[in-house]
Amino acid sequence: MTSSTTDATGSTSEARKLLLLVMGSIGVVYGDIGTSPLYAFREALRPFASDGFHHFEVIGLISLMVWTLTVIVTFKYVLFLLRADNDGEGGTLALLALLMKKTGSYMPVLFFAGLIGAALFIGDAMITPALSVMSALEGLKLVAPALSGYVLPLSVVIMVGLFLVQSKGTAAVSKFFGPITVLWFLAMAWGGIIHIGDDWTILEALNPIYALWFITHAGTVGFIVLGAVFLTVTGAEALYADLGHFGRKPIQIAWFILVFPALMLNYLGQGALVLSNPAAAENPFYLMYPEWALLPVVILATMATIIASQAVITGAFSLARQAVHLGFLPRLMIKFTSETNTGQIYVPAVNALLFIGVILLILSFRDSESLATAYGISVTGAMVVTTLMAFQFLRSIWGYRVFVAGALLIPLFLIESVFLAANLLKIHDGGWVPVALALAIMLLMWTWTKGSRYIKEKTAKNDIPLETFIPMVEKPSAHAPVTVPGTAVFLTSVPDRTPAVLLHNIKHNHVLHEQNVILTIWTQDKPYVPQSERVQMTRLSKRFMRLDITFGFMEEPNVTKALSLCRKKGFKFEIMHTSFYLGRRNLISTPNTGLPRWQETLYMTLADFAIDPSAYFKLPPNRVVEIGEQVAI
Template sequence: MSVTTHDASRSHPGQQKFAALLLGAIGVVYGDIGTSPLYAFREALRPFVHDGVTPNEVIGLISLMIWTLTVIVTFKYVLFLLRADNEGEGGTLSLLALLMKKTSRHATIFFFAGIIGAALFIGDAMITPALSVLSALEGLKLVTPVFTPYVLPIAIAIMLLLFFVQSVGTASVSKLFGPITLLWFLVMGLGGLVHIADDPAIFAALNPLYAFDFITHAGLVGLVVLGAVFLTVTGAEALYADLGHFGRKPIQAAWFAVVFPSLALNYLGQGGLVLANPQAASDPFFLMFPEWAILPVVILATAATIIASQAVITGAFSLARQAIHLGFLPRLEICFTSASNTGQIYVPAVNLALLLGVLALIFAFGSSEALATAYGISVTGAMVVTTILSFQFLRVIWGWSVLTALAALLPLLLLESIFLGANLLKIHDGGYVPVLIAGGLMIMMWTWKKGTLLVREKSARSDVPLMQFLASIERKSDHAPVQVPGTAIFLTSLPDMTPGVLLHNLKHNRVLHQRNVILNVKTAPRPYVAETDRVTIERLSERFIKIQLLFGFMEDQDVSKALPLCRKAGFDFEIMSTSFYVGRRKLVGDPNTGLPAWQDRLFIAMAGFAIDPSDYFQLPSNRVVELGEQMVI
């Protein structure tokens, strides 16, 4: 008996932790996909409403929605992609970093695939809050038409408040995410279950043949409708992107135990309601509930959409940090809002860009019906990119043959390509918006990567190999620099070359410190690096040491926190007699060399948004010396 009691007590904390992760996954991971029932079926029915909705159309659409959830979310994301992790981390850029670490073949193709996927995700992060919150608040019109003029102002106020609180952090608020979203899913499931009884014929939608029959007989209208059907899986990319926050098993358990059953019941219930009462096609979600319950459901729906918005905003912050560390964006200010969870970050520049984008979308479209036409392209595009990268993952990481990988992914790629084609038909109705957003972001990331390579090449022409410099500086001569006491740490991105800031210091000040450190901060192509692998020290001469600090692309590159590890590794120093030398470069455009004139201007403008290296690497503020130079690009 004592053994049984002991085992139970030991397993209890593990069970509690798993339950907390499962609840958190319901709130954060599935917040976005959980708001799709508000508008997906309504938008799919819209082309058929004018001449009356037939039972076959209703059953066919519900069948399409349920099987789209089954094939794309369950099979692709929950069962497959959650296993395609980069040391526990998921997402497009994480997968790209893993592939670039393992192979250099087709590097250019996969680089562009990665930035396309990242850009589309950011576009999704702008559209999701606007669409979700508007669709929830529009339920107020069913309570009383008096609310109609106030839907837009309330939506704007919610958005302003939501983006304003990002700087405070979401640690305390996120504890409410899981319970509220769990209640939302239970209410959705119960509401759907009640209305299945309106017409049990809706159970025929569980047969995939009805989905196939709908597609083959609906003609061009059916292709247009597919764009709306795909709204059922918006937020599926969050499954993969949030893998590192919750782990594979809690995300999978949340899907099968709560999320998928609730979504399926709700869509079946909406279908049963419309079969029994075709007039309900105008807003099948809110009309599922009795009149007295509409206002509480609208309030709950609004809370759920705010949580869904928070999830994609947080995802955009994480993706921006990955992009910065992988060299796709300039170094932006990253603020940590939790002392214990490094995943809770706030990127002011990204937050402002998202806020302006969301407000512009709300003002431009004015309703969820109009905005739904712009939605879908970014989601389907990101999914196609992920599938393409997954093919390389199967080949390189799991060692599958080309034929086996094609057999596994080609049907899925064809299905997603059909959905992408259907959404592209909405280009003229507002679908150009996410295309423009993603296109602009792609050009920015490509320009930054191209520009930084050019700057590195130009720097290399005037660089002096480090060992050659040491050989010359250690020679005894009448022109030797004056040696001063203390330690000088010179930051450089090229550890085998003499840092430009060191050469400038010698040229203008003619001094050399008693101890000199060539410090290189490097980003590993993996999410996290163990502290034991953080520091590498190499003694070059009596006065010179080379130190490399290695960080994962999900980590804060905090040099100050890494300095104690340097002491443990054998580099002993006194901080009050140590100076950090950082170079500041002013870029000057030259249309006759390097980048085209427009790209020159864009690259220089982006460089202007980059924060000071001393802030980015969190160097001791009172120990930093900056030396500047001009460079023509």
């Protein structure tokens, strides 16, 4: 009896935990894709507005949107990519880290694919807040046309407030994300249900034949419309990137139980409304609702778009942290805004970059219609990159043969490539914006990676092997350095070579501590490293020890906390009698080196933005000694 009671209590607890994760995933994971009905169908109808809408054009268009959701989001992301995880973490860089760990023959291709995907995601994180918030507020024009002039300033005010609160953390606000977004999806489903009966023939859109008919008969205009159709799946990349926060099962349950049905009903309802009343094409989403519900729906839509914006901003923070740990960006200041959830972080540099980008987009495009033309390229580009990486995943991780992996993914790749081509037609209408953003971000990451590798190779030429240095420095002689009490920790990225800062310390101060630790900090290609694998100690001599501390790419590199594990393994030291020696490099530009002059300048600028290593690795600030050296680049 007691056993069954315990089992029942445990089952109830597990069910409650799962329900909370499902609710949370609805608020965070699906916030972006849940705002697409505000503008996707409206923008897809615009090219047909000049000569009116034909019955089969509307049905074919809705069919195409429904089946785009089904094939790309349901099949590719929810059922397949959520299983392509790196120890539970998802997203472009997590997948890249996994592939880099498992493969070697396609490293350059994988590297640039990962950079492109990450850069496009950052571009998406700028456009999503601007587009979704303006789309929501434009409902005010229907509530009171006199308020139309306030859409732009209100959008700016909301964005200013949203980015200002990022430093405070989202723990308190996130509790309301799920319930509000659930209410939003229910409102969308209700709006669709009350209008499907306007023209029951809209249910023919569930037949994929009509989607194929639209593609083959709509001509050039139909090809152009494909770019707007793809707006229905914006947010799918964020779905994959947030895998680590909620897990696969809650995300899948949320999609099939609420999100997918609500989106389907809403698009069907919009289509039926336009079939019965073509004038509703001006803003089919808001015109679905009765006049008394319009203002509450506008308020709810605005709240939903703010949540969607928060989701992509948080995703950009997580991506930046992954990029720093993987060596694609300089060390950036990362602040943890929650004591319990390591996923809740704030990256000031990224926050400032996104804020400037969002405000410039709002002020430049001025309405959602203009901005929507620029949106699709970043989304489709990121999805094509993910599909290419998924092909390598099937081959390298799951062991599929080339023709099997190709048979599964080539159809999807062709579909997404057609959508990308359709979006590229909008380059001159603002589509160049996400392309320029992605190229700029990719250039930054490529430059930092290339420059860091060049400096590492250059400085390695002058390194002295530790196995040669230790006997030489410990050998008694008249020129031997003076022994001083305490422990000295020398940070280096090359553990088998003598750290430059150690050589400079002996050269200038002529001293050597009683205990000397050669510390190397590693970042694994997996998100988290268990405590049992955190530290590894190797005794090199009586006075020298090698210490390796390993973190996952999703973890905070807290060296001080990790050092406490050393005591449990027998290494005794007092933190207040320990000095941490860091080398500070002063980069000097020189002609005819391994980098072009413009890339030298860019790399040195990025290096100036890097935060102090002692702050990044959480070293005791009053125990750090920095010794500078000049490095020609």
